[in-house]
Amino acid sequence: MLGTAKALFKKVKRRSWMKFALRGVGGNDNFERLDLAYTLEDPWNMDSPTEQARFEATNRLIEREFDHVDTLLELGCGEGHQTACLARVATRTFGLDVSAKAIERARMRLPQAQFAAADVFHQPWAGEVERFDLVTAFEVLYYLGDVEATLARMSQLGRACMVTIFAPAARRVGPHLERIPGLRKDWIWHGGTVWLVAWWRND
Numbered sequence: 516m517l518g519t520a521k522a523l524f525k526k527v528k529r530r531s532w533m534k535f536a537l538r539g540v541g542g543n544d545n546f547e548r549l550d551l552a553y554t555l556e557d558p559w560n561m562d563s564p565t566e567q568a569r570f571e572a573t574n575r576l577i578e579r580e581f582d583h584v585d586t587l588l589e590l591g592c593g594e595g596h597q598t599a600c601l602a603r604v605a606t607r608t609f610g611l612d613v614s615a616k617a618i619e620r621a622r623m624r625l626p627q628a629q630f631a632a633a634d635v636f637h638q639p640w641a642g643e644v645e646r647f648d649l650v651t652a653f654e655v656l657y658y659l660g661d662v663e664a665t666l667a668r669m670s671q672l673g674r675a676c677m678v679t680i681f682a683p684a685a686r687r688v689g690p691h692l693e694r695i696p697g698l699r700k701d702w703i704w705h706g707g708t709v710w711l712v713a714w715w716r717n718d
C-alpha cells in the first residue's frame with residue numbers, strides 16, 4: 516500500500532516536472548530547457564518496463580538488419596539507459612546529448628563508452644572514427660529545429676542510420692523520413708504503446 520502510494524507520488528512528480536520543463540521545447544532546439552529537464556534524475560522514466568521493452572526490441576532489429584556493428588553513435592543518448600543496451604550490439608559505443616547533466620550520469624552508468632555534451636553538428640570524434648557503422652536517434656527527432664538537416668548530417672556520419680519515433684508523432688516527423696531513399700520501416704509494440712522504427716543505408 517505504502518509502496519503503491521510512493522510510486523504514484525513519483526509518477527505525478529515526474530509528469531508535473533516534465534510538463535513544466537518541456538514547455539516550448541518541441542521542434543525548437545531548446546538545449547537549455549532540455550538540460551533543465553535533467554534536474555530530475557531519469558526524467559523520461561527510461562527505467563520503466565515500457566522503455567526497457569523498446570530498448571530490447573530495438574536491439575533485436577539492429578541485430579536482424581546489421582548483425583553486430585563495430586562503431587555506433589547514439590544521438591540524444593540522455594543518461595545512457597538505452598546506450599547500455601546498445602553496447603551489447605556494438606564493439607564501440609559513442610553517445611551525444613545536448614544536456615551536460617545527462618552526459619555526466621551517462622559516463623557514470625557506462626564508463627566503457629565515450630560521451631560528449633554536444634549536438635550532431637559538433638561531435639568530437641571526427642579524428643577517431645572516419646564513418647560510424649550505425650548512427651541512431653531514438654526518441655529525439657521531436658526536439659529538433661531542423662529535422663531535415665539533422666537527418667542529412669546523420670547520413671554523412673554513418674554507413675547506416677536508425678531512428679524511432681513515438682507513433683502519435685509520426686504525422687509531424689514522418690514526412691521528413693519519407694524523403695530518404697531506401698527507407699525501411701517497422702513497428703515496435705508494447706502494451707498499448709507503439710513506436711515507428713525507420714532505418715536506411717548510405718552506401
Ligand SMILES: C[S@@+](CC[C@H](N)C(=O)[O-])C[C@H]1O[C@@H](n2cnc3c(N)ncnc32)[C@H](O)[C@@H]1O
Nearest residue numbers: 549591592593597612613614634653654655658
Ligand atoms: C526522450 S530522450 C531519449 C533518450 C534516449 N535516446 C532513449 O530513447 O532512451 C531525448 C533526448 O534527446 C536529447 N536531445 C534533444 N535534442 C538534441 C540534439 N539536437 N542533439 C542531441 N541530443 C538532443 C535530449 O536532451 C534528451 O536527452
